[in-house]
Amino acid sequence: MSKIEINNVYKIFGNNPSSVLPMVKDGATKDEILEQTGHTVGLDNVSLKIKEGETFVCMGLSGSGKSTLIRHLNRLIDPTDGEILVEGTNVMSLDKDKLIEFRRHKMSMVFQRFGLFPHKTVIQNVGYGLEMQGKSEDERNKISMEKIDAVGLTGFENQYPAQLSGGMQQRVGLARALATDTDIMLMDEAFSALDPLIRSDMQKQLIDLQAELKKTIVFITHDLDESLRLGDHIGILNSGKLVQVGTPEEIIMNPADDYVKAFVKDVNRAKVIKAKIIMKTADQANDIDKSNLIKVNEDEFIEDFLPKIVCSDSNCEVVDKSGNVKGYISNKELQSSLTRS
Ligand SMILES: Nc1ncnc2c1ncn2[C@@H]1O[C@H](COP(=O)(O)OP(=O)(O)OP(=O)(O)O)[C@@H](O)[C@H]1O
Numbered sequence: 001m002s003k004i005e006i007n008n009v010y011k012i013f014g015n016n017p018s019s020v021l022p023m024v025k026d027g028a029t030k031d032e033i034l035e036q037t038g039h040t041v042g043l044d045n046v047s048l049k050i051k052e053g054e055t056f057v058c059m060g061l062s063g064s065g066k067s068t069l070i071r072h073l074n075r076l077i078d079p080t081d082g083e084i085l086v087e088g089t090n091v092m093s094l095d096k097d098k099l100i101e102f103r104r105h106k107m108s109m110v111f112q113r114f115g116l117f118p119h120k121t122v123i124q125n126v127g128y129g130l131e132m133q134g135k136s137e138d139e140r141n142k143i144s145m146e147k148i149d150a151v152g153l154t155g156f157e158n159q160y161p162a163q164l165s166g167g168m169q170q171r172v173g174l175a176r177a178l179a180t181d182t183d184i185m186l187m188d189e190a191f192s193a194l195d196p197l198i199r200s201d202m203q204k205q206l207i208d209l210q211a212e213l214k215k216t217i218v219f220i221t222h223d224l225d226e227s228l229r230l231g232d233h234i235g236i237l238n239s240g241k242l243v244q245v246g247t248p249e250e251i252i253m254n255p256a257d258d259y260v261k262a263f264v265k266d267v268n269r270a271k272v273i274k275a276k277i278i279m280k281t282a283d284q285a286n287d288i289d290k291s292n293l294i295k296v297n298e299d300e301f302i303e304d305f306l307p308k309i310v311c312s313d314s315n316c317e318v319v320d321k322s323g324n325v326k327g328y329i330s331n332k333e334l335q336s337s338l339t340r341s
């Protein structure tokens with residue numbers, strides 16, 4: 001069973017969304033709908049599955065529907081049509097009490113625009129979810145201080161949000177989400193307000209945390225490098241439509257359309273493609289000269305083994321951890337895979 005499953009979800013914003021739904025289902029575009037009816041298509045027939053313990057990254061240009069999508073998961077937004085299942089439960093079936101319970105214990109969220117309480121201090125903001133979970137003040141403060149420390153804000157715990165920079169407020173939001181220790185974390189542009197060094201540091205922290213805790217994370221970003229770094233799978237939205245879902249390698253090797261191509265065109269392929277993705281298996285590799293082979297591990301990124309072969313004519317023999325031969329890469333084809341778009 002998927003941890004999260006979204007089936008044929010439509011979201012239309014405006015005075016009378018259901019009256020517009022048939023037009024959207026008939027294939028009218030977002031622009032046509034806006035022009036003819038004044039309604040905005042937020043999501044257009046989105047279906048996807050997210051596995052337990054994976055980081056699913058949602059990418060797309062501004063206005064493509066990323067925040068709208070993530071807000072359906074904890075029902076900050078109700079769909080115009082379609083269903084959202086979390087651990088098999090249709091979130092639309094939750095009554096008020098169950099929904100409160102679900103938001104407190106199942107999911108935490110880091111908001112794009114921080115969403116902090118202005119009249120609460122940093123430590124009170126971080127501890128808010130714990131307070132809602134019924135934890136005592138001592139326990140709250142202990143956990144909150146740990147998380148404040150984890151995001152590098154020790155010393156600021158008694159300040160108010162307005163006294164902090166945008167990046168610092170974003171880290172308070174992150175600490176608050178970490179504090180509640182829910183198994184699903186929704187992160188809407190969680191790192192976008194951070195400067196590059198802290199951003200890269202926070203990405204690393206999230207990867208380390210994830211390796212240990214195996215939470216299910218839905219992470220929104222504009223940034224392709226961030227999505228490649230964090231995502232087990234990446235979904236790409238364009239005008240409310242999910243145009244491609246795949247692993248980072250799949251997105252880069254086979255972009256589904258021009259929109260996805262535009263996203264991936266400047267990526268450094270060598271950084272994100274592993275040997276096993278481009279190798280040929282033994283029976284496909286008859287044309288590869290095996291007289292002078294250089295061994296590479298199947299999980300090595302091209303960037304890491306390229307220097308070994310770039311000044312030679314040697315082809316690569318791809319092996320697994322135990323040294324078993326898994327396939328071959330021709331030196332020449334490797335060069336072309338790096339430039340193909
Ligand atoms: N409450 C709302 N009322 C009306 N239209 C909305 C509302 N929320 C979102 N929209 C519209 O839905 C579309 C998707 O918006 P959304 O905020 O999900 O985009 P996004 O991908 O998160 O963009 P950004 O990267 O700028 O945050 C946009 O066209 C937006 O104008």
Ligand SMILES: [Mg+2]
Nearest residue numbers: 066067068112
């Ligand atoms: Mg958004």
